[in-house]
Amino acid sequence: MDDQKIAPLNYFLHSYGPASMPTMYLGWVFVAVLVAIFLVVALLLLWAVLHKRSALYPPTIRREAQGMQCIYIGTGITTCILFAMAIYMLVTLNAVAKPTGAPVLTLTVTGYDWWWKVEYEDDDPSRRFVTANEIHIPVGRPLLIKLKSADVIHAFWVPVLAGKTQTIPGLTNRQWLQADVEGSYRGECTQFCGVQHAHMGLEIVAQKEDEFRSWQDAQRKEATISIDVMAGQKIFLDQCAGCHTVRGTEAVGAHAPDLTHLQSRRLIAGGLLTNTPDHLTQWITHAQQLKPGARMPSMVLTAAEIGALSAFLSTLN
Ligand code: HEC
Numbered sequence: 066m067d068d069q070k071i072a073p074l075n076y077f078l079h080s081y082g083p084a085s086m087p088t089m090y091l092g093w094v095f096v097a098v099l100v101a102i103f104l105v106v107a108l109l110l111l112w113a114v115l116h117k118r119s120a121l122y123p124p125t126i127r128r129e130a131q132g133m134q135c136i137y138i139g140t141g142i143t144t145c146i147l148f149a150m151a152i153y154m155l156v157t158l159n160a161v162a163k164p165t166g167a168p169v170l171t172l173t174v175t176g177y178d179w180w181w182k183v184e185y186e187d188d189d190p191s192r193r194f195v196t197a198n199e200i201h202i203p204v205g206r207p208l209l210i211k212l213k214s215a216d217v218i219h220a221f222w223v224p225v226l227a228g229k230t231q232t233i234p235g236l237t238n239r240q241w242l243q244a245d246v247e248g249s250y251r252g253e254c255t256q257f258c259g260v261q262h263a264h265m266g267l268e269i270v271a272q273k274e275d276e277f278r279s280w281q282d283a284q285r286k287e288a289t290i291s292i293d294v295m296a297g298q299k300i301f302l303d304q305c306a307g308c309h310t311v312r313g314t315e316a317v318g319a320h321a322p323d324l325t326h327l328q329s330r331r332l333i334a335g336g337l338l339t340n341t342p343d344h345l346t347q348w349i350t351h352a353q354q355l356k357p358g359a360r361m362p363s364m365v366l367t368a369a370e371i372g373a374l375s376a377f378l379s380t381l382n
């Protein structure tokens with residue numbers, strides 16, 4: 066969790082993968098062309114202001130014909146530029162439409178108010194697993210993401226890796242993605258989906274193949290609950306299991322983030338808080354103050370219950 070790298074250049078108008086690289090160049094080229102056009106027009110305007118037509122030289126037929134000629138040339142140039150830009154845009158759309166090769170991984174990502182459920186698919190059902198908000202991927206390999214929604218329309222967007230795709234109730238949309246640089250990339254919901262839309266973040270963590278494999282193996286495991294935290298587990302089963310799952314226990318709630326490997330995640334609550342013991346306690350007791358409207362109530366617990374529950378949650382790694 067702590068040694069996770071943050072990609073150094075996680076900026077606007079940068080790209081770290083082939084699903085977004087062509088679009089990034091398109092953006093830069095369009096900005097350059099538009100700035101150039103702006104400068105040319107501004108200069109021509111300035112020239113016109115400075116060379117005002119003198120009243121001593123009334124318009125002649127020859128001058129008017131010259132004026133018309135200028136308009137034809139200007140329209141011609143504009144049309145050519147617009148056509149060139151349209152063609153470049155179509156070429157770019159085509160370039161990002163298909164993955165660089167067969168996807169090595171298929172994920173189903175489902176948007177919920179206001180978090181993301183992430184399912185790693187596998188032909189062997191025993192190798193499938195579920196997590197939330199933090200998506201690990203092998204660096205340099207294409208993957209396929211199936212996008213669904215559990216409630217309203219959301220949109221999945223990791224700007225430096227790929228364009229945005231909507232998640233629509235009842236539909237499965239598809240999007241491919243590839244990160245060519247190791248690191249952690251921020252994503253957002255980009256379709257207004259209710260009060261906490263701004264706190265529906267996600268993180269993509271691109272890792273070396275072997276690191277990714279061991280992360281996957283760890284995620285597949287069920288939680289191992291030690292006898293010391295049984296009191297906390299009991300509170301969890303009473304208070305939290307209606308919504309949350311911890312694989313390996315009787316908690317199988319389906320409409321909240323899977324907490325089996327909660328401690329492996331860097332952030333909680335859609336990127337609102339870093340995952341520290343302190344923040345976890347605050348979140349559990351004050352979810353509605355921290356993220357008003359979130360689909361988790363602020364839980365009313367005694368200090369002893371919070372202590373036992375925190376001990377239980379701290380073992381979910
Ligand atoms: C009514 C359903 C419900 C109950 C009961 C509930 N939760 Fe939640 N919980 C949620 C939802 C929904 C979220 C996601 C909220 C968000 O990010 O908007 C969540 C998020 C969390 C998270 C953050 C997970 C992450 O990775 O982002 C933790 C930790 C958590 N709950 C712990 C608990 C504990 C512990 C209890 C019991 C004391 C509990 N919850 C009870 C619905 C519930």
Ligand SMILES: [Cu+2]
Nearest residue numbers: 254256258262
């Ligand atoms: Cu949203």
